[in-house]
Amino acid sequence: MFRSMFPGDIFAQMDRIQRELQQTLDLEPSIRGVARGSFPALNLGSTPQSIEVYVFMPGLDPASIDVQLEHGVLTIAGERADDLSAQGERATVQINERFAGRFKRVINLPEQIDPEAVNAAYRDGVLHVSVARRQSAQPRQISVH
Incomplete structure (x- = not known):
């Protein structure tokens, strides 16, 4: 039933999107002293x-x-x-x-x-x-x- 509702691996895609958003919006300085990216x-x-x-x-x-x-x-x-x-x-x-x-x-x-x-x-x-x-x-x- 879940296979038909969620094409592919939607949870993996959501995890990837979350990681990309965190990387994009992470403006706190890292240990290196500058914003990542x-x-x-x-x-x-x-x-x-x-x-x-x-x-x-x-x-x-x-x-x-x-x-x-x-x-x-x-x-x-x-x-x-x-x-x-x-x-x-x-x-x-x-x-x-x-x-x-x-x-x-x-x-x-x-x-x-x-x-x-x-x-x-x-x-x-x-x-x-x-x-x-x-x-x-x-x-x-x-x-x-």
Whole structure:
């Protein structure tokens, strides 16, 4: 009787839909410090001399990446093309887990940065942005006489 009322395995489909909704709506920070599903993923750290940002975005053309620093706010934006859509009607999508479309990550940096000393390099799918701290903000050893 239940087979005719529920085509296929409806409970498995409902479970899948519930998991997808939880993943989509889960905006609480994870142990990694960012909302799950954020693209691109990034690591942020600091040294006494600089703030170091590593942004993981494989498969992008470096010319399509826009990096801006304004009033202590670092903005990284760009766009990743949808490879499957480019195939046209030749491809039937079965699973598509790779992010495609426009993205933007915004990072508030501490006040003691030097906006004139910023370097950005993209290599092997990782964008590395290094923002130097002002000389006056760097720790220094003070000798006692």
